[in-house]
Amino acid sequence: MMKRGWSWNRMHWGLVVLLLLAGLAVRLYDLEDPPLDFHPTRQLHSLIMARGMYYQHATNVPEWQRERAVQQWRAEGVIEPPILERVVSLIYQLAGREIPYAARVVSSLFWLMGGVGLYALCRQFFSVPASLVGLGFFIVLPYAIFASRAFQPDPLMTALIVWSWWAFARWLSQPGWKQTWLAGLLGGGALLVKGTALFWVVPPLIGGVVARGGICRSLRDARFWVLGGLVLLPYGLYTLWGVWGNGFLQDQFSLRFFPQYWSDPAFYLRWFNLLDAAFGLPWLGLGLLGMLFLPGRLSRGLGWGAWLGYLLLGLALSHHIGTHDYYSLPLVPLLGWGLAALAEIIRSGLGEGRWKLYLAAGVLLGMAGMSLWQARTVLKRADYRNEPAFWAELADRMGRDAGVVGITQDYGARLVYWGWITPSNWLTAAEFDLRRSAGQTFDLQAWFTELTAGKQFFLVTMPEELDRQPELKELLQQHYPLFAQGPGYLIYDLRSPKSGGGK
Secondary structure, rough: OOOOOOOHHHHEEEEEEHHHHHHHHHHHHOOOOOOOOHHHHHHHHHHHHHHHHHHOOOOOOOOOHHHHHHHHHHHHOOOOOHHHHHHHHHHHHOOOOOOOHHHHHHHHHHHHHHHHHHHHHHHOOHHHHHHHHHHHHHOOHHHHHHHHOOOOOHHHHHHHHHHHHHHHHHHOOOOOHHHHHHHHHHHHHHHHOOOHHHHHHHHHHHHHHHHHOHHHHHHOOOOHHHHHHHHHHHHHHHHHHHHHOOOOOOOOOOOOOHHHHHHHHHHHHHHHHHHHHOOOOOHHHHHHHHHHOOOHHHHHHHHHHHHHHHHHHHHHOOOOOOOHHHOOOOOHHHHHHHHHHHHHHHHHHHHOOOOOOOOOOHHHHHHHHHHHHHHHHHHOOOOOHHHHHHHHHHHHOOOOOOOOOEEEEHHHHHHHHHHOOOOOOOHHHHHHHHHOOOOOOOOOHHHHHHHOOOOOOEEEOHHHHHOHHHHHHHHHHHHHHHHEEEEEEEEEEEEOOOOOOHH
């Protein structure tokens, strides 16, 4: 249990600060490249919202851009409170202009704050060297580097989850009112940032309570109910307001729950392959193995509860868990915690010989350096600086007020953000399949007629996707002339059907 506390000296401070600075440096590399390197749809969603929030009160922009930016912001679907978007829009206001890469800096700083929380958590159970191993994994894992600088709520959510674990450990060992309020606010904050934190916060808390013993005593303790209320009430009220009050959440829970996947081996294979691609099988295995060696009932209750919560998350969101790797992002600190447990065992086995400790530290530092360099190489190879001009040119060709239907990247978000045109999105073949698996049916001709009514152009910037839908491709080629084409795009003119064709 809490056998070592959180003791510091200058060397420990120096090592932690060095890790944090190295992590920040690699996350700020290639800072101004457009944010298309990691789940661009999700990042563009937040960029569009932050721009609209800023333009709403900006006085140094054209009126049509202000109106369009606010309109596009309002059109974005909302699931969680736009906390990070508000923070970034405030930075825009302070700077007097858009600074899209500001979100990368903010997300990176939130992630590093989570690293401090992970180190604090590990220090409650492990020695300094073992805790540094857990922190190092959290900082230098390439996938964590890419994900933690993204403009989306997950880095902040993960940081708050880690701090809530730390606070739960303190509350379970010293259940005073101060610890109760702190743990409740941190856990509730994580849920408010993103609702999926429920699976990472509540099961560890329950696991810790069960492991501590005296469940009936806990149920009679007012502090337990206050903590639970602080964790659940903010997000619960937000959800009630969004579903039955304002109504903006009513459509956000469809196409998420697919219990038929549970009996399909392909579902588990997709899930495993995604985890292997993001984390690597060795780190997954070692991190999970380390959870078996967590010291004491309290740490095992928290850690095993977190793994149980992740399993429940995967079953509840069985489509997204195999397609959206950032739903598994809080595994990074959980694996780091398990690796710290293994490192503690290895450290004990090395004995008192300093040369062994120095050799082990050298190996770990070398691995960390290679990991940082690998991430830097990936970031250097990816170059999206031509994207803004490409989409702006397409918008100029069609006109900023054009009505557009599109098969385009990221559900049209690139055209929205850089071209200022909001298209109606044609479904991809995979999306048609997903909806059919949910029991929906489609008449392609009727769907085409409905979607293109009043539109002037059908834009295709994903020709390989058009090839996957031969019926649509034949309809466009036979009935509508090309308005323009070039490298990476086709624009069909819906205003002038070919003779004998049309809608």
